[in-house]
Amino acid sequence: MQVKGKSMAPPSAAVSAWSRVRNNYWLMFGLVDGLRVTGNGVLDGNGQSWWVRRCSEVACVQSAPTALKLVRCNNLEVSQISSKDSPQMHVAILQSRGVNLRKLTITAPGSSPNTDGIHIDQSQNVRIADSRIGTGDDCISVSSGSRFVAVDGIECGPGHGVSIGSLGKNGYTAAVEFVDVRNVRFTNTMDGARIKTWEGGQGYAKSISFTNIEFDNVDHPVLIDQFYRDRSVQVGVAISNVTYSNLRGTSSQATAVAFDCSGGGSCTDIHVNYMVITGPGGRRTVARCRNAQVAISGQVYPEIPCRS
Missing domain, CATH: 2.160.20.10 (Single-stranded right-handed beta-helix, Pectin lyase-like)
Incomplete structure (x- = not known):
């Protein structure tokens, strides 16, 4: 997967765009072995529209989505990309083995809620290196x-x-x-x-x-x-x-x-x-x-x- 240019998520107000998302993610790869996600592009989660509505409208009932979710992906590499202003977590690695995350740039304001940079869950042999991360969590x-x-x-x-x-x-x-x-x-x-x-x-x-x-x-x-x-x-x-x-x-x-x-x-x-x-x-x-x-x-x- 080559990431180039800027990819921007729809805002939280775009109810029709998010109503089909039941697993609280924007981009997701599952059960892909040998996956490589790289490039000099930016994943812009458009999180500002979620943060201002947090617990003030229906959007609060279901948690804001993770920008990039990778599930059961073995021998995975994510490198060089930037993630900006995710609604919630930026990158989530779940139930995966042999994961290499390097040269990532992850940014969100310090006041943004629950915007973890990289979250590792039920995964083994994970390496995170040479990255710049600044978030609200x-x-x-x-x-x-x-x-x-x-x-x-x-x-x-x-x-x-x-x-x-x-x-x-x-x-x-x-x-x-x-x-x-x-x-x-x-x-x-x-x-x-x-x-x-x-x-x-x-x-x-x-x-x-x-x-x-x-x-x-x-x-x-x-x-x-x-x-x-x-x-x-x-x-x-x-x-x-x-x-x-x-x-x-x-x-x-x-x-x-x-x-x-x-x-x-x-x-x-x-x-x-x-x-x-x-x-x-x-x-x-x-x-x-x-x-x-x-x-x-x-x-x-x-x-x-x-x-x-």
Whole structure:
């Protein structure tokens, strides 16, 4: 599939154009092995017409469509294209294996709702590299059923960072493992390296690493959040074998690191190896811990109060 020029989606007001879409996508490929989507063109999702109507008209009842959805596509490559102003997610990879995403440019205003850049769900052996992503939600999100995911060489901002999750919604069992995030620069994002789970969820997220990460004026640079919606529940998805190596930069908030875990040993085997995150101009920052077991090596600032 060669993408050239600009392809623009119909606006949300074009009811007749969207009434036939039941799966909430604009462009979709399914069950295509060896697919290559490339070119220097732009997919313009015309998202502004959806964002302004969000939860004000009937358009709110059914979620806005994903711009490019790829389902059960093995040995897939998506490269060089640009995605602009998607109504909701820009690129969604579902139930696929052997996926290579590279040299993508994904943009939407920081205020645009639910415009994740790249969403990975129930997929294996996925590589995302050398891309520029700035949206109103996660630059990259890795959801349940995904394993062997590599993220390398990403410029993220604005947005909500690179997120593992959210996992365990409605008590569901989650499974994410072998995720390697490296050489990422976060600029003016809400979050940076984030793992987020719902209360009451089951399953696990394990063998996750964040390496060579830079933060520039990030609200929450390092975050494990097991209380995504409700702080009253003390059961969560088990998070283990998480490593942070060579993280540096600035936090816009005083709390630069937060390991906020539920009880019952749900956050174990967390390692921090060299991390220096200060406030603007070198101002003091702090770290917050709850029910986490953290091993420290090398220079680490702010000081982690929950060392194992």
